[in-house]
Amino acid sequence: MAKEPDRPSEMAAIARYFRPLATAPGALGLFDDAAILRQLAGEDLVLSTDMLVEGIHFFANDPPDLVAAKALRVSLSDLAAKGAEPLHYLLSLALRSDWTESWLSGFSEGLRREQQQFRITLAGGDTVRASGGTTINVSVIGRQPSGSFVHRTGAKPGDFVAVTGTIGDAALGLLVRQGRITLPREEGEYLVNRYLLPQPRVALAPALRQHASAALDVSDGLVGDFAKLCAASGVSGEIARPAVPLSVPARRAVATYAPAFDTALTGGDDYEILVAVPENEADALAAAASEVGVALSFIGRIVSGEDEPKIFDEGGQVLSFDGTSYSHF
Amino acid sequence: MAKEPDRPSEMAAIARYFRPLATAPGALGLFDDAAILRQLAGEDLVLSTDMLVEGIHFFANDPPDLVAAKALRVSLSDLAAKGAEPLHYLLSLALRSDWTESWLSGFSEGLRREQQQFRITLAGGDTVRASGGTTINVSVIGRQPSGSFVHRTGAKPGDFVAVTGTIGDAALGLLVRQGRITLPREEGEYLVNRYLLPQPRVALAPALRQHASAALDVSDGLVGDFAKLCAASGVSGEIARPAVPLSVPARRAVATYAPAFDTALTGGDDYEILVAVPENEADALAAAASEVGVALSFIGRIVSGEDEPKIFDEGGQVLSFDGTSYSHF
Numbered sequence: 001m002a003k004e005p006d007r008p009s010e011m012a013a014i015a016r017y018f019r020p021l022a023t024a025p026g027a028l029g030l031f032d033d034a035a036i037l038r039q040l041a042g043e044d045l046v047l048s049t050d051m052l053v054e055g056i057h058f059f060a061n062d063p064p065d066l067v068a069a070k071a072l073r074v075s076l077s078d079l080a081a082k083g084a085e086p087l088h089y090l091l092s093l094a095l096r097s098d099w100t101e102s103w104l105s106g107f108s109e110g111l112r113r114e115q116q117q118f119r120i121t122l123a124g125g126d127t128v129r130a131s132g133g134t135t136i137n138v139s140v141i142g143r144q145p146s147g148s149f150v151h152r153t154g155a156k157p158g159d160f161v162a163v164t165g166t167i168g169d170a171a172l173g174l175l176v177r178q179g180r181i182t183l184p185r186e187e188g189e190y191l192v193n194r195y196l197l198p199q200p201r202v203a204l205a206p207a208l209r210q211h212a213s214a215a216l217d218v219s220d221g222l223v224g225d226f227a228k229l230c231a232a233s234g235v236s237g238e239i240a241r242p243a244v245p246l247s248v249p250a251r252r253a254v255a256t257y258a259p260a261f262d263t264a265l266t267g268g269d270d271y272e273i274l275v276a277v278p279e280n281e282a283d284a285l286a287a288a289a290s291e292v293g294v295a296l297s298f299i300g301r302i303v304s305g306e307d308e309p310k311i312f313d314e315g316g317q318v319l320s321f322d323g324t325s326y327s328h329f
Numbered sequence: 330m331a332k333e334p335d336r337p338s339e340m341a342a343i344a345r346y347f348r349p350l351a352t353a354p355g356a357l358g359l360f361d362d363a364a365i366l367r368q369l370a371g372e373d374l375v376l377s378t379d380m381l382v383e384g385i386h387f388f389a390n391d392p393p394d395l396v397a398a399k400a401l402r403v404s405l406s407d408l409a410a411k412g413a414e415p416l417h418y419l420l421s422l423a424l425r426s427d428w429t430e431s432w433l434s435g436f437s438e439g440l441r442r443e444q445q446q447f448r449i450t451l452a453g454g455d456t457v458r459a460s461g462g463t464t465i466n467v468s469v470i471g472r473q474p475s476g477s478f479v480h481r482t483g484a485k486p487g488d489f490v491a492v493t494g495t496i497g498d499a500a501l502g503l504l505v506r507q508g509r510i511t512l513p514r515e516e517g518e519y520l521v522n523r524y525l526l527p528q529p530r531v532a533l534a535p536a537l538r539q540h541a542s543a544a545l546d547v548s549d550g551l552v553g554d555f556a557k558l559c560a561a562s563g564v565s566g567e568i569a570r571p572a573v574p575l576s577v578p579a580r581r582a583v584a585t586y587a588p589a590f591d592t593a594l595t596g597g598d599d600y601e602i603l604v605a606v607p608e609n610e611a612d613a614l615a616a617a618a619s620e621v622g623v624a625l626s627f628i629g630r631i632v633s634g635e636d637e638p639k640i641f642d643e644g645g646q647v648l649s650f651d652g653t654s655y656s657h658f
Contacts, residue, residue, distance in 0.1 A: 028480070031561055033407040033545055034377040034471070036478050041370035047452055048363040049468060051421035055460045078362040092380035092466045123376055131384045132461020137421045139378060139468035142363075149365050151357070216362055232360055 007101055010127055017108035021115060021122040024088060035123040037088070037141070044149060046084035046142040050075045054096070054133030058196075064103045065110030066196045067136070072114045074219065075140040077200035077271040081217040083150040083209035084142030086120035086202060092137040094130035118202055148209040155214040155233035155276035161300040162285070164201045164272045166247040167222050169194035171267020172260055181257045187249035194247075198271035204296075207288030208273070211281040218274050221266040223311060223321050225274055230302070230309045233276070237309035239300035241265070241319060265311065266321050276302050336430055339456055346437035350444060350451040353417060364452040366417070366470070373478060375413035375471040379404045383425070383462030387525075393432045394439030395525045396465070401443045403548065404469040406529035406600040410546040412479040412538035413471030415449035415531065421466040423459035447531055477538040484543040484562035484605035490629040491614070493530045493601045495576040496551050498523035500596020501589055510586050516578035523576075527600035533625075536617030537602070540610040547603050550595035552640060552650055554603055559631070559638045562605070566638035568629035570594070570648065594640065595650050605631050 008016060019030050026036040037045075052074070054060055058067045076086055091111075095104070115121055120140070173195030175181045176188045183191070200217075208215055214233055218225045222244065230237045246254065246264060253260040277285045282298065289296035311319045337345060348359050355365040366374075381403070383389055387396045405415055420440075424433070444450055449469070502524030504510045505517040512520070529546075537544055543562055547554045551573065559566045575583065575593060582589040606614045611627065618625035640648045 032411070032481050034375045034411045034413070034478075037374040037376060038475065039368035039370060039372050039374060041368060043368050045366040045368060045374070046363045047366060047417075047419060047470070049419040049421050049453055049455050049466070051423055051455045051457050051464075051466060053423055053457050053460045053464075056458055082361070082363050084363070088376075090376060090378040090468050092378050094380055094382055094464055124378055126378050126380045126466075128380050128382055129385055130461065131382045131464065132459065135380075135382075135423055135460060135464050137378070137380060137455075137466035137468075139419050139466075141376070146367065149363075152361050 013104060014127065017104050018122060018125060021108070021111055024121045024123060027121065027123045030124065042146055043143050044146050046079055046082050046144060046149065047139065048075050048078040049137065049139040052136045054135065060133065062196060064106035065113065068107045068110030069114050069197055071136045071138050072111065073198045073200045074271060075138045076118055076120070076202055077198060077217040077219070079140055079142035080200050080202045080205045081150065081208070081215045081273045083148055083205050084144040085205055086118050086140065087143050088121055088123035088141045090123055090139040091125040093125065094128045094135040096130045096132070096134045099134070144209060150208050150212050150215045152214055152216050152229050152232035155229060155235050155302045156278065157235055157302055157304040159213050159276040159278055159302040160282045160298050161237060161239060161302060162275050162277060162296050162298045163218070163222065163245065164204060164289070164294050164296055165199060166245045166250060167218070167270055167272060168250050168264020168267060169247050170198065170269035171263050172250055172253045175260070175263060181253055181260060183249060183252055187252055190247065190249045191253070195269060198269070200271055201273050201294050203292035204273060204289055204294045207285055207292070208275060211285040211288065212275045212277050215273055215275040218270040218272045219268055221268045222270065222274065223266045226309050229274060229276065234306065235302050236305040236307045237300055237302045239309065239311045241311055241313050243297060243299040245295065245297040262321055342433060343456065346433055347451060347454060350437070350440055353450045353452060356450065356452045359453065371475055372472050373475050375408055375411050375473060375478065376468065377404050377407040378466065378468040381465045383464065389462065391525060393435035394442065397436045397439030398443050398526055400465045400467050401440065402527045402529045403600060404467045405447055405531055406527060406546040406548070408469055408471035409529050409531045409534045410479065410537070410544045410602045412477055412534045413473045414534055415447050415469065416472045417450055417452035417470045419452055419468040420454040422454065423457045423464040425459045425461070425463045428463070473538060479537050479541050479544045481543055481545050481558050481561040484558060484564050484631045485607065486564055486631055486633040488542055488605040488607055488631040489611045489627050490566060490568060490631060491604050491606060491625050491627045492547070492551065492574065493533060493618070493623050493625055494528060495574045495579060496547070496599055496601060497579050497593020497596060498576050499527065499598035500592050501579055501582045504589070504592060510582055510589060512578060512581055516581055519576065519578045520582070524598060527598070529600055530602050530623050532621035533602060533618055533623045536614055536621070537604060540614040540617065541604045541606050543605040544602055547599040547601045548597055550597045551599065551603065552595045555638050558603060558605065563635065564631050565634040565636045566629055566631045568638065568640045570640055570642050572626060572628040574624065574626040591650055
């Protein structure tokens with residue numbers, strides 16, 4: 001693409017906005033074709049990749065630092081759910097044809113803040129021109145002691161089921177943003193912010209390694225992701241809807257717009273961790289979560305069988321849902 | 330995105346087209362949020378990521394198996410230039426809204442063939458809806474003995490400069506494809522095919538580790554990438570244009586359309602390896618290349634100084650070029 005007078009060239013943009021983020025020696029200052037990662041015996045690496053597309057996962061007018069944060073955080077959430085700690089990431093960025101230096105600068109500043117908060121560094125990347133809207137790919141590399149990966153497949157009948165944080169905020173925030181529900185301003189903003197900026201529960205990773213029998217991050221909705229965890233583990237399960245943690249703004253949304261409860265439970269983009277924990281480890285997990293400042297709510301049990309897991313309402317009735325899993329496909 | 334009746338859901342598409350590619354145990358059959366990679370002491374991992382965008386790096390009507398092959402090969406070429414052998418890759422795929430199952434099937438078949446040829450397996454991925462054209466990201470993970478990474482920075486005055494294969498075919502193939510030059514049909518097809526299907530020199534990786542002082546893969550044009558290698562190494566260099574290996578069809582293009590020579594030297598997408606090799610290792614590198622069936626041509630020397638490296642023509646005149654490096658930015 002011809003360089004436009006008011007924008008830096010690819011090499012200048014990399015030097016200005018990305019090289020300062022590539023602080024690990026193995027990143028070679030982004031000067032080479034690839035990065036080096038010295039292997040450590042006794043540790044496993046954990047790999048995950050996520051692509052975020054303008055108009056689908058974020059919007060053109062979202063603050064670029066929050067777009068950067070979200071791009072990293074959805075992958076950090078995967079690492080956290082598996083018990084891994086962040087190490088490095090590879091970033092690919094397809095920029096829309098009318099990208100501005102101020103957008104790129106804000107995006108880079110967002111990455112810088114995230115790197116500090118989550119102790120992860122840029123190992124390499126690629127910058128290209130987009131076909132349509134900006135498209136971002138982040139591949140994360142995490143680390144954990146060998147054999148401590150928390151699988152989806154380990155849930156056992158009798159395990160308690162818990163979830164971090166609150167559920168449904170992001171999906172309701174999207175409805176607020178689209179003008180489909182109206183809330184008092186501060187509460188609406190809270191939910192929109194939860195949509196824009198997930199809170200990956202990275203701090204909980206060591207406790208999950210130690211206590212969880214299975215876990216995943218809730219990205220496609222609690223109901224659908226609970227079904228996935230149960231199916232992967234060859235078990236069934238039960239969740240009590242009254243036990244599902246909702247934020248105060250989400251409670252308001254549910255109170256004023258009844259279908260919002262279904263949205264909260266099936267809408268996706270929570271990036272909270274759903275965990276199965278043996279009964280005799282539950283107290284220890286709760287204590288560890290409290291110690292690192294992550295809210296943890298017990299919402300159900302794993303049971304034997306291969307039935308679709310059930311969600312019960314206040315009166316003990318089994319709830320049914322239309323779409324149980326959001327697809328970005 | 331609403332499921333269309335004639336297309337599989339995201340989960341069904343993953344099961345049918347991608348799960349069979351995830352043969353490594355650590356890929357967990359793509360059933361989990363992340364992949365596990367057991368670390369081996371004594372080895373380094375090598376990481377690289379590349380994004381390919383429809384309309385820029387490939388076209389909507391390109392055969393999908395060749396698009397898949399190209400997406401993998403541009404990253405494999407990075408690994409090869411660094412002396413690394415392929416291990417795993419992460420694939421993100423943003424599909425245009427009118428994607429068809431036959432496209433996805435062809436794409437997956439292309440990946441399967443590449444995996445067999447280059448001994449690499451799928452470790453994880455993400456599938457999303459594109460904003461505009463299909464966009465593909467591949468993050469590759471390679472391996473090599475600790476400390477054997479071939480940097481860009483190691484070229485020393487006196488080193489010989491060599492390049493694999495032939496130069497300029499892909500850039501000329503793009504001109505043929507765009508109807509900007511006309512060649513006899515078979516020769517035109519040869520060049521177009523070189524544009525569509527790069528040949529990463531994976532087989533040369535062990536010899537590069539053993540003999541090269543510096544290397545990179547030529548993706549942005551020989552002239553510009555030679556300048557990058559020299560700048561990274563703090564040296565200058567000389568290339569004799571008559572020594573630059575051209576295929577027979579490229580020679581024909583150059584003979585019939587004079588500016589084609591500049592295109593060949595600056596056009597990019599070669600995915601050949603440019604290597605600096607100490608004089609006393611040059612014979613051994615040539616022998617090793619011959620043994621694995623990779624053509625290697627000696628085209629110049631590294632010299633001291635910090636001048637822009639020079640390209641000489643048949644009469645010993647220094648050539649100048651308008652654009653010395655193709656940017657996909």
